[in-house]
Amino acid sequence: MSPFLYSLFTHDCRPADGSDTIIKFVDDTTVIGLISDNDEAAYREEVDCLAEWCDTNNLLLNTEKTKELIVDYRRNADPHPPVYIKGTAVERVSSFKFLGVHISEDLIWTTNCSKLVKKAHQRLFFLRTLRKNHLSSDILVNFYRFTIEIILTNCITVWYGNCSASDWKALQRVVKTAQRIAGAPLPAIKDIYRKRCLKRAGKIIKDPSHPSHGLFTLLPSGRRYRSLRTKIIIINL
Structure with a gap:
């Protein structure tokens, strides 16, 4: 409320x-x-x-x-x-935290990714502790998804697409480490990003009242959407 x-x-x-x-x-x-x-x-x-x-x-x-x-x-x-x-x-x-996302004055997401990786590494300690106590892989995977993956993918549709290659690799290394600890396959960060983007776009397309609905226009073929055009602006927060 x-x-x-x-x-x-x-x-x-x-x-x-x-x-x-x-x-x-x-x-x-x-x-x-x-x-x-x-x-x-x-x-x-x-x-x-x-x-x-x-x-x-x-x-x-x-x-x-x-x-x-x-x-x-x-x-x-x-x-x-x-x-x-x-x-x-x-x-x-030069940067500040807004609704859980670290925004930098150069609009580069390295600071945000490093913060997420650092916080996720702290949770890996608990994942290792659960493994030492011989919990099943299903429990370890559930723990990862609700305590670590939720950190790595927070507002991922906003920042992941503009991350550098080094940031992508740092995020994925956390997933690989958790995968070795849990002993079970885990979804890659880029796959989660793609899935959530498609889900979000689908909701916007179906909702004519959404502010971004007009950004999705079909090409004459009717099979693909036009690419969005953007421009650099100066923003003061």
């Missing part, structure tokens, strides 16, 4: 400018601004409006826990002045 109630009570917290987006989840609110022609006025005004909205609605905005991340691919980028909330400068970071 908590996510639903938070969304219900904050339904009137909306972006004032079309170039900005406000993402709300439980007590975690994120402001995303698209900066064009070095004009940050709309973005900074959005931050001020959010702080004012919090004061009006008796919500405490903790500036010390607020972080700003800038994605800027320009070679000769101008320095970005800090954002202030009630006179306090917001800390600028």
Whole structure:
């Protein structure tokens, strides 16, 4: 009920400018601004409006826990002045954790993958302990799927497709280690990624009300979908 109630009570917290987006989840609110022609006025005004909205609605905005991340691919980028909330400068970071996923300013997923691998290795200790106690392979596989695989595949449809080869190998090495311990075959990370992407795409195609439904358009042959076109943007969080 908590996510639903938070969304219900904050339904009137909306972006004032079309170039900005406000993402709300439980007590975690994120402001995303698209900066064009070095004009940050709309973005900074959005931050001020959010702080004012919090004061009006008796919500405490903790500036010390607020972080700003800038994605800027320009070679000769101008320095970005800090954002202030009630006179306090917001800390600028090179990466931060958002809903369990580590996002970096270069949009490379090495930090996220290394965090997942480190956490999964800690769980392998318990898998080895279960094996030493002579538990069956079925129990070991179930333990792996619900304590280790769930970590390695968290939000996998978001980041796995843009990982480097070294990141893929690091993730798969964890699976191979768990496979040797359990003594049974385990699904590869790339197979899980492919399966979940197809499942997610299928749901979007069947749901005309989904925001991404319009991204899936068939070619004239009617047998394949068009490739999605993307472009690099500057995002402030």
